[in-house]
Amino acid sequence: MTSTRPLAAALESDTFVSRHVGPSDAEQQAMLAALGYDSLDAFVDAVVPANIRLRRTLAIGPARTEHDVLAELRALAGRNQVWRSYLGMGYHATLTPPVIQRNVLENPGWYTAYTPYQAEIAQGRLEALLNFQTAVIDLTGLEIANASLLDEGTAAAEAMAMSYAAKGKPGKETYFVARDCHPQTIEVVRTRAEARGITVVVGDPATFTFGAEVFGALLQYPATDGAVRDHRAFCDAAHAAGALVTAACDLLSLTLLAPPGEWGADVAVGNTQRFGVPLGFGGPHAAFFATRDEYKRIIPGRIIGVSRDADAKPALRMALQTREQHIRREKATSNVCTAQVLLAVIAGMYAVWHGPEGLTRIARRVHTLARVLHAGLERLGFHVTHDDYFDTVSVEVGTHGQQDVLDAAAARRINLRVVEPGVLAVALDETVGPRDVLDVLAAFNAGAEPAFTVEELLDEADPRYDERFARTSPFLTHPVFSTHHSETEMLRYLRMLESRDLSLTHSMIPLGSCTMKLNATAEMVPVTWPEFGQLHPFAPAAQWEGYRALFDGLEKDLAEITGFAAVSLQPNAGSQGEYAGLLVIREYHRARGEAHRDVCLIPQSAHGTNPASAVMAGMKVVVVGTDQHGNVDVADLRKKAAEHSAKLAALMITYPSTHGVFEEAVKDICAIVHEHGGQVYMDGANMNAMVGLARPGDIGADVCHLNLHKTFCIPHGGGGPGMGPIGVAPQLVPFLPGHPVQTVGGGQAIGPVSAAPWGSASILPISWVYIKLMGGEGLATATKVAILNANYVAHRLKDAFPVLYKAQNGTVAHECIVDTRVVKAASGVEVEDIAKRLMDYGFHAPTVSFPVAGTLMIEPTESESKAELDRFCEALIQIREEIREIEIGVADRADNLLKNAPHPQGRLLADEWTHAYQRSRAAFPTAATRERKFWPHVGRVESAYGDRNLVCSCLPTDAYAEANAQGA
Incomplete structure (x- = not known):
């Protein structure tokens, strides 16, 4: 009997995309229904401005299995020769x-x-x-x-x-x-x-x-x-x-x-x-x-x-x-x-x-x-x-x-x-x-x-x-x-x-602008392969042909994803990427006889690293205002660009905005800067909202750094490692950073910005594997779901805490800012109190007081399931009810669940309990925490005390014993 099933369907493999993306198809439909959309594509069309949309699949191949990708990487690793260096x-x-x-x-x-x-x-x-x-x-x-x-x-x-x-x-x-x-x-x-x-x-x-x-x-x-x-x-x-x-x-x-x-x-x-x-x-x-x-x-x-x-x-x-x-x-x-x-x-x-x-x-x-x-x-x-x-x-x-x-x-x-x-x-x-x-x-x-x-x-x-x-x-x-x-x-x-x-x-880490997503085991395995881990960075080129092929492939894929002509992998952190990108812009102006161009326009809402990087690159910072919606004030930008036209070197802009919104005027913003002879630097911190949907190079950016430890799955590692490669437009390619020992960079290269020619090379296989596993369509799907998850969280929390910035149609990008300042007057509760109380619920706090003081910036990423999103939202909603108890006088304004948070085991198990609320409410606020509890090891830390009495090395053992005795 002859089968009528197509061969491709009969031989279909289990791809990685569904492992990386947290919500199932059914969960995505439930979230879309809550938001009032029939399909994921219709929803994304409503969120991402049509004038920046990429209307094709990224040309990086189809999604692949972990087995296939690791086998290919094994072959590349085999081309490296581990000599005694x-x-x-x-x-x-x-x-x-x-x-x-x-x-x-x-x-x-x-x-x-x-x-x-x-x-x-x-x-x-x-x-x-x-x-x-x-x-x-x-x-x-x-x-x-x-x-x-x-x-x-x-x-x-x-x-x-x-x-x-x-x-x-x-x-x-x-x-x-x-x-x-x-x-x-x-x-x-x-x-x-x-x-x-x-x-x-x-x-x-x-x-x-x-x-x-x-x-x-x-x-x-x-x-x-x-x-x-x-x-x-x-x-x-x-x-x-x-x-x-x-x-x-x-x-x-x-x-x-x-x-x-x-x-x-x-x-x-x-x-x-x-x-x-x-x-x-x-x-x-x-x-x-x-x-x-x-x-x-x-x-x-x-x-x-x-x-x-x-x-x-x-x-x-x-x-x-x-x-x-x-x-x-x-x-x-x-x-x-x-x-x-x-x-x-x-x-x-x-x-x-x-x-x-x-x-x-x-x-x-x-x-x-x-x-x-x-x-x-x-x-x-x-x-x-x-x-x-x-x-x-x-x-x-x-x-x-x-x-x-x-x-x-x-x-x-x-x-x-x-x-x-x-x-x-x-x-x-x-x-x-x-x-x-x-x-x-x-x-x-x-x-x-x-x-x-x-x-x-x-x-x-x-x-x-x-x-x-x-x-x-x-x-x-x-x-x-x-x-x-x-x-x-x-x-x-x-x-x-x-x-x-x-x-x-333990749980999702919902930090806005930090993109704490899945770092899959398959992506991490190659890091400790000796063919990648045991090579000296200055070994002769014939000994690292596998690395060369990996660099070339990753640079090509990142260039396709960003729409740029070339990529430098040397910057080994996002901050280094900012610095390198601005130096490349500076050298471009100098090569054209315009070394006097040294003004960098930076929106008021920008990350603090942006102005610091500009100064390090020898530029003078001019601040551009933002409007009531958190977007770049285009009128102010136009005014500042004209005012500094003769000396304008660059604009630094984060896109989507630091406030978590796709700014409709971004192409106009880029055009204004170009009109006055400047170059556009795009901070790629929020690239997780763009991969497969829009490209910085198409929008009008001339250089953009990518946080591989955010969008491309290199883990944060407790605060590092990271990688911050830069992609550049054709006119900037000659100036990509060089190195005195290995041949790398452009023909008119700036000096090295990192000690090693390709930065932190041994963690680049992580991003290489991620891109190959996801494929062009998979990367776009991940971006769509990241945006969906953020909008679902904003929707669920809007009655508890207002969402501060939205597009005109009420949507956000990949993150949202909830305004916790609304509870302060009636309850005395600060945003820090909410952050500490979340620990009792088993969660890390979202980003606190950035970019707006007194708020929480939440980025759920595509890797979190609907169940985890709901657990997090329910925690914040229940915390809002705990605040309401203070507002109506049921709970004391000074002695309450939030002001005393977090609650470590030692305090809860102490013989004396002087608080009006029950220990069980402090320790186990939800059924989920009774099933699986993460315990904060200490109570709220007094930072000011530590700064007044600065000790930055290990204390003698008896000091710990004495302090523990005093605290008992």
Whole structure:
């Protein structure tokens, strides 16, 4: 009997799209019915302006199965060659402890959490970050450290900016950079300095003379060629001239070498990658930044500090300048709005796992093998260029013999670095053993095995640094670094901290503008494949053909999705994307002889990073007003554009708007800017409302950054990692960022904006897999459902809390702002009280007081089911009824469910209960919370107390015990 079913239907596979999109077809129809629409397409036609709609399917292929996509990626990974790379330059192979790899790096309980703005449900991550800060403070010998930055190069650039904020002034605008810093660091600093009008002088610290014009200096310790030099006299001279000194350090070396804080450095920066974080072809890795206490108010990035909760028990939170860029805008000293939390947690846990003795043992082993290598090279007749070093041996081979050595090393699948013609460097790491050293020596011996043994060499290999450089001070003395060295204890410690954090494994995280969507397991699996994780970012091109194919494919797909001509994957955060995009615009104007164009128009409603980025890019910010609906005031824009026409460089606009609305006039806005010679920068934070429905390049934007950690499924990781690639129109392609080590960027490239050529390369497979799994139609479906979910939430909440901004037909885009200010006068309830009470219901709060003070901005994303949306809406509706009890006098205005929220177990189980409301109402407000309860670990945190009594490293154990006794 012959089948009448079509072959395609008979062989239909289970695609990923239905796994990613939360609401079923039936649930979508129910939500559409509630909103008054017959179909999803009719609904989307009502929301998205017709003049920006993309009327075709994205040309990126059909949706595919997880099995098929991972098989293709496996084939790409197989084209990468994992050689032994002894290249150094701030990147080293490392051994990730399996207990950390499985239970942190590969654990969604850690990688799907959000930035710890709500401290009460982030105590686990905060403690892990405090461990990281403590390790950095101890090892660098400085007094305060932040909770990580993006990479070593950008951390050095931030140190320059901070030094200028502390010491710079007109006439004092020169920054010295030692010529033996890593080449990528020098160029990232140059890029930042040039835009800010700072003069960079690269030279020899031994001969440099400080003048009154110098405000700071950057040294590498140990140097890029491995040398360890005495910088004490240099620091004295700098301080006498009123300048600050930054040391870019190798953190592992500081277990053996005198820390920079002890020999005069004011700032220490570096990369914690070799603390258990895979190479990943350049990232993501957690940079560190430490400085003296007197600069704590201008240190960039986030700082975790110790405070107390409402019950006087120790509690952690982000301290001091938290979200500084949202507050200071164009007056900010930095545009950094992210960290590398997941990687900082790994590095901190590496220190916890090994402790001071273990780290010292690793460092001594690496140094010992470097000494053995030195001794062997001398036996072979070579001259090692430096007497003092830690792990990197530089050796003179002569220009004629250089290629022979490199070829012999390549025959053994070893990469060596050419420091300069005739000089090679070998940077060893913790993965190296005696056999590896013998293989390196064979490369210097015309490929032949040397005639001596490692044991023989060890007898003649003296330590290669003298007492001037030897560390004598203790480090990692807190008990946390000495009590988790068995796997049982470590596993329980990690699990305990994980249990104190709310993540996407517990409930939806409805943060507006943050897009906390599904980070599917299939997307995450390739991150720890060795073919992606164990490649050095400066390995020869022939060894990463798989990465090249992945980059090319991802760039092509992102260009198709955005409507742009080309994409740069280098920016490793959204803030970096903003900065890079504006620098590209700036260079475009300069190339056309219009360097005077330096005015950047920014709407009043823009993210705070926008004006900060503009200033970093050397532009002057002019604010454009917004109308009563939250849209750009087109009349004011037209006026400002005409007023600054001769100097107009750019407009920065977020689309859909920060208020969650598709602005009808967006094409007119772009045309006005172009009419006056400017370029349009579009902030892609809200791209989740556009993919497959509209494209920035078609609308009129010239450059747009994409938050891959939002729209394209790279997880937030507790506040990082992230990626912020930029797409550009044809005229801007020549100016895409370059790099001093790898060939990347346009023919007239701006300098690098990140230390690694392709940013955080090892997490790019996540977005590559997501796009392939979804296909063109699937991506459009996800966008449609994201918009549907947001409108459904707005509809369900409108009677409890008014929705603040809507389009003329009453719709919103992918997020909505609900106005909680309406309850304040009658109840005394603030938006913060609602945010804290949501924790008792098992939810993270939406975005609080941004972009409008006293409101909640909610973005449900396409990955949440109708059941979860209803659970969240019912929580807010019930909280509104709890507020009503205060309004009518049933509940006390000061002592109520909201003012006392959240309610941790310790308080609820205490013998004494003095509140008028029942404990059960506080703890279990819904049936769902009785079935599955997430408990806040602490009560409401007193941030002001912590800022007045700033402590940014681990407290002594007895301090916790004393505080707990007081709170009992």
